[in-house]
Amino acid sequence: MARIFSGIQPTGIPTLGNYLGAIRNWVTLQAEHECIFCLVDLHAITQFQDPATLARQTREQAAVLLACGIDPAGHIFFNQSAVSAHARLAWIFNCVARLGWLNRMTQFKDKAGKDREAQSAGLYVYPNLMAADILAYHATQVPVGDDQRQHVELTNDIAQKFNHDYGVDFFPEVAALIPPTAARVMSLRDGTKKMSKSDPSDQSRINLTDDADQIALKIRRAKTDPKPLPADPAGLEGRAEARNLIDIYTALSGETRQGVLDRFGGGGFGPFKEALAAVLVEHLAPIAAETQRLLRDETAIDAVLRDGAGRAGAVAEPIVREAERLVGFLR
Ligand code: AQP
DSSP states (O other): OOEEEEEEOOSSSOBHHHIIIIIHHHHHHTTTSEEEEEEOHHHHTTSOOOHHHHHHHHHHHHHHHHHHTOOTTTSEEEEGGGOTHHHHHHHHHHTTSOHHHHHTOHHHHHHHTTOGGGSOHHHHTHHHHHHHHHHTTTOOEEEOOGGGHHHHHHHHHHHHHHHHHTTOOOSOOOEEEOOSSOSSOBOSSOTTSBOOTTOSOGGGOOBTTOOHHHHHHHHHHSOOOSSOOOSSGGGGTTOHHHHHHHHHHHHHHOOOHHHHHHHHTTSOHHHHHHHHHHHHHHHHHHHHHHHHHHTTOHHHHHHHHHHHHHHHHHHHHHHHHHHHHHHTOOO
């Protein structure tokens, strides 16, 4: 049975992008894989987080993921900082990865913007920590959105160089599992930017805890263009906002683009947006309600994460100790 690792940063409430790009896939994969799901709080602090907010968001995010269907008893679910193996292996990988490799990472460029000099060193070496997250468990499959494809490729470069430098065949090759639809959900305000939970504009995203009115309002206000919807998918070319909304609809309803355009093509965005809001509410309302229920008992959420951390550590510790021995560290 393949072992899966995937993580999400507790930097806010998970969005529809996180859901369609990653979380929904995680829930399905549980049926046939051994899964390790992690709230990556070490990654979160690569950009400053207010301490009380980080703690609250970690709990809220745990509740959202449990509400989505993550099974903490049948699989492993925990927060990253509770297992020291991640940071120890990441340091070794900081010494394996080459600066030239990190310089090519587009996520750093996107997140750093123009002010690269002012970013934390942590943000720059973020992909090395992600490689450590995966390889500390000898996981071989990583369900992620399309934005993380490059980081999974870098994980393989690091694993290969480690194996080569130390003359071993220790770290396995890993594969990204990228969903076929809505692998990259875009902002509702700008179809060229990905939907992000830390975007300053709440109108740019659907949060998994939004209620029906919030969803309807955000979809009504979502940016579009003045032309009617096209009759066939080729007409979505060059219309990033229209394509994004159609793709969200298809990802949730299971219909094809053509099927959706057969019904809504030729018309304005109004009726389509109403149908989109309805399909979103149908999928997300149960998640929001269950999240609220779980958040009434914070002690229970903390206990789930603590139990997961204990079991995660038991898997990662022997692997990371062996990596440390291979490097030549005395114990
Ligand atoms: N817009 C997206 N479309 C599809 N998948 C997405 N993912 C994120 N945004 C989209 C996938 O969600 C998983 C968890 O992501 P993350 O929280 O670790 O970091 P991120 O990719 O940086 O996501 P955000 O929402 O943009 O977070 P912030 O705002 O904190 O930087 C990953 O599998 C990712 O591919």
